[in-house]
Every structure is written in structure tokens, then in C-alpha cells.
Amino acid sequence: MxxxxxxxxxxxxxxxxxxxxxxxxxxxxxxxxxxxxxxxxxxxxxxxxxxxxxxxxxxxxxxxRITMGNKLQELNDAYGNVLSQFKALYFEIQNRHFDFDASVVKEDLIALTDTLISDNDILGSLRIITINENYHFTHAVNVAMLSAMICKWLTLDKEMIYMAALSGLFHDIGKTQVSQELLFKSERLREEEFEQLKMHSRFGYESLKNNPTIPKEVLAAILFHHERSDGSGYPSGLREEQTPYLARIVAVADVFDAITSDKIYKKSVSSFKAFTIIKDESFRGLDPKIAEVFLSNIAAYFVNNRVRLSDGREGEVVYINKYALNRPLIKVSNAFVDLSMDYSIEIEEVIS
Structure with a gap:
């Protein structure tokens, strides 16, 4: 050295x-x-x-030497392999074949995870994924990637990182047992429809609980990833200290990817708006320590990004205020806009 x-x-x-x-x-x-x-x-x-x-x-x-082109190809190949394996398992489970061998996806998932965590810039990695696929499939792989990265930032060991990736990949697998008409409905769900959709966490657990290739920690994350610290979550209304740690990690990854991805009934929000949502949720639902580690690490990679503001101007993020992670200092032409001091302006979009 x-x-x-x-x-x-x-x-x-x-x-x-x-x-x-x-x-x-x-x-x-x-x-x-x-x-x-x-x-x-x-x-x-x-x-x-x-x-x-x-x-x-x-x-x-x-x-x-790894050029950006090689990095893009390597990451896309690894992502595509996991996506293909997951889709095959998804349809198996949808047809109620629950006795599959999860090891068929583990090898590719480990390869993707190792490629990902070699660079802390998770948002940059997600941006260079060029594979276009149904949200329900890409969401699973994205949450796997985000969960693995959170574990790295929490300084957990490789076994926990891989376990988190597998938990993220299968966290919504219970949606295979939900009405597809309900799942792909283009309008917002009515209250009774949402209650049906909420059953997916139980369906996922029940579907896989007898599969010997799915670790018990992963089953717990599948069942409890919608629990919230204040007891307002489902299916059991658990509070933070009662909720398994992996489930709390997956919850942060799940919320972030869900709100920053386009859905049938809703357009995505910018990563900076997602910051505000995650921060707000950490006060009442998401694990605040996990959320803080996630947000502070993500924030570091916004510096130098070009953004579009809510007043139409474009500028570059030059400084992240650690006391207001979602409201950085922006250089616009020859002037500076401090969003931590001016709450009338928001970041609408990260351009590059």
C-alpha cells in the first residue's frame, strides 16, 4: 500500500x-x-x-481496468440473469409450484450483489440498467440490490448481505396469489381492494414456508416487510423492536424503489422527493436508524448531479447539508440556491 x-x-x-x-x-x-x-x-x-x-x-x-462501458455491460448482464431466473420462479409460484430450488437464483444473485457492492453509488448503478421489463419484476430485483447495499452500509457481513438480497427479491412474491386484475388495475385501489392486496405478505409466507431452500430469516422478511415502527403496519401490527431486522431493511428499500419507479397508476417522484418521504416515514414507520444510514449514504452521490428545480431552472448539486439531506446547495449559473433556507423551491428531477 x-x-x-x-x-x-x-x-x-x-x-x-x-x-x-x-x-x-x-x-x-x-x-x-x-x-x-x-x-x-x-x-x-x-x-x-x-x-x-x-x-x-x-x-x-x-x-x-473497468471502463464505464464494461461496467454497464457487466451490471446489465448480472441484472438480466437474476431477472430471468426470478421471472421463471415467479410463474412457477403463480402456478402453485412451491417446491422449487432457490439455489437456481442464488448463484446469479450473489454475482449481481458482488458487482453492485464494489461501488457504493447504488443510484448510479440503477440508472445504467437498460433492461425494460414489467415493474413487478424489476421492483423485486431493485429491492434486492438496495437491500444488499443497505446491509453493506450497516457494515453487516457477506452472509447477511446475501440474505438481504434474497429477501428483497422474494419480498412481494405473495402477489403471485393475488388477483392479476387487481394487481394491474390502472386506477387507485378502493379500500376493500387494498385490504385484499395487503394479504400478499401472508400469501408469500404461506407459499414458501415449507420450502427447505428458503431460509427462515427470508420468510420472516417476506411476512413482515410491511410492518411499521408505530404498529400501523400489516399483517400483525408489530412495532419496531418486534419486527425482524431484515424485514426493516427490506422495508426501506421497498419504499424507496416503489416511490421512485413508474407504476401503472402513478408516475415516479425524484430521488430528492423520495428523501423527504423516507425521512417523514422514519419518524412514524420505517426504522429511523436504517433510514438515516440509507439516506446519508445515498446523499453523498448526489453531489455533481445536474438537477431541474421546481421553478424551471437547472443547476448542479455542490454541497449536501447533513442536517437537511434532501435540501442541498445548488449552483445555478453564477449564483447559489440553498434549498435548506428556501423551502419554496424543490428539486423536481435529477437530470444526470
Whole structure:
């Protein structure tokens, strides 16, 4: 391991120490291979030196270099493999074949998870997924990815990371036993219809509880991922301390992906608006500690993103206020807009 100036870095070198931002969160992990976007980030944030592995630079560039194109292809391939496997299992379960072997998807899911957690920029990873598929399938894979990343940020071990990914993938599998007409209804559900839909968590648990290839921790996450800290959730009205930890992790991932994805009856909201929703929910429903870790780590990657404001102006996120994560400082032309001071303006959309 040796310290090296940013100017001497070449693409493909590997970090030998974690890099932290001023929020105290890891922004790049040990083992990350340097890409062009990382060099840009270092220059803009006054990071002048990093530690790299002491191996021959020519070998490093040849054997470890990952271009953005390769990263896109690798991630899309891994995502597509999991999606295909999950769809096949989804239809098996829909036809009430509950005795499948979950190991058929575990290998591909581990490969996707390992690709994902090598870079903390989960939103950037989700943005470069080019596969177009039904929301009910992509939501499952997205929640698997988000749940795995949350576990990494919580510094949990690899076993828990993989368990969370599997929990996220199967969390809504009970919807296979819900009326498809209800599931794909384009209007908002009536109260009695919503009560029927809420049965999906029980249906999922009941469908898989006798399958020996599904861990009990995953079954608990499937059953309880809609429980809320204040007891307002379902199916059992559990409070935070009663709800299994994996279920609380999946709950945060589920809510975030649901509100930032287009649905039949509702357009998605921006990641910044989702911040506000997650923050509000953490006061009454979602686990506040898990939500805070999730939001603070996500926030680090909004810096340098171009955004469109609610007044039509476009600008660049230049600073995240750790006391108001969803209301950053925006540079618009030659002026600065501090959203933590001006609540009349919102971020409507992340452009890039």
C-alpha cells in the first residue's frame, strides 16, 4: 500500500483504503478500481492523495481496468440473469409450484450483489440498467440490490448481505396469489381492494414456508416487510423492536424503489422527493436508524448531479447539508440556491 497524488492515478488502479466524505460516510470502498468519474470527484472535492495497492501499474491497468462501458455491460448482464431466473420462479409460484430450488437464483444473485457492492453509488448503478421489463419484476430485483447495499452500509457481513438480497427479491412474491386484475388495475385501489392486496405478505409466507431452500430469516422478511415502527403496519401490527431486522431493511428499500419507479397508476417522484418521504416515514414507520444510514449514504452521490428545480431552472448539486439531506446547495449559473433556507423551491428531477 502506498499514498499517491491524484495527478498520478491511472484508470484501473485499486484503492487500498476506504475514502470518507464530510458526512462520515464511505464514498469509495477499499478495492474500488479507479474510473474517470472518481477522478472528477477527487478534483472537485479537494481530495489530493489516496492509497493504492502496490502492484505493477501495467498489470493493474491490464487486469483490473473497468471502463464505464464494461461496467454497464457487466451490471446489465448480472441484472438480466437474476431477472430471468426470478421471472421463471415467479410463474412457477403463480402456478402453485412451491417446491422449487432457490439455489437456481442464488448463484446469479450473489454475482449481481458482488458487482453492485464494489461501488457504493447504488443510484448510479440503477440508472445504467437498460433492461425494460414489467415493474413487478424489476421492483423485486431493485429491492434486492438496495437491500444488499443497505446491509453493506450497516457494515453487516457477506452472509447477511446475501440474505438481504434474497429477501428483497422474494419480498412481494405473495402477489403471485393475488388477483392479476387487481394487481394491474390502472386506477387507485378502493379500500376493500387494498385490504385484499395487503394479504400478499401472508400469501408469500404461506407459499414458501415449507420450502427447505428458503431460509427462515427470508420468510420472516417476506411476512413482515410491511410492518411499521408505530404498529400501523400489516399483517400483525408489530412495532419496531418486534419486527425482524431484515424485514426493516427490506422495508426501506421497498419504499424507496416503489416511490421512485413508474407504476401503472402513478408516475415516479425524484430521488430528492423520495428523501423527504423516507425521512417523514422514519419518524412514524420505517426504522429511523436504517433510514438515516440509507439516506446519508445515498446523499453523498448526489453531489455533481445536474438537477431541474421546481421553478424551471437547472443547476448542479455542490454541497449536501447533513442536517437537511434532501435540501442541498445548488449552483445555478453564477449564483447559489440553498434549498435548506428556501423551502419554496424543490428539486423536481435529477437530470444526470
Amino acid at each position: 502506498r499514498e499517491i497524488a491524484i495527478e498520478e492515478l491511472t484508470l484501473g488502479m485499486c484503492l487500498s483504503k476506504d475514502i470518507y466524505n464530510d458526512l462520515g460516510n464511505i464514498i469509495l470502498s477499499q478495492g474500488t478500481e479507479i474510473a474517470e468519474k472518481h477522478l472528477d470527484y477527487f478534483r472537485k472535492h479537494g481530495i489530493f492523495f489516496v492509497y493504492i495497492d502496490e502492484i505493477d501499474e501495467a498489470i493493474s491497468r491490464e487486469s483490473h
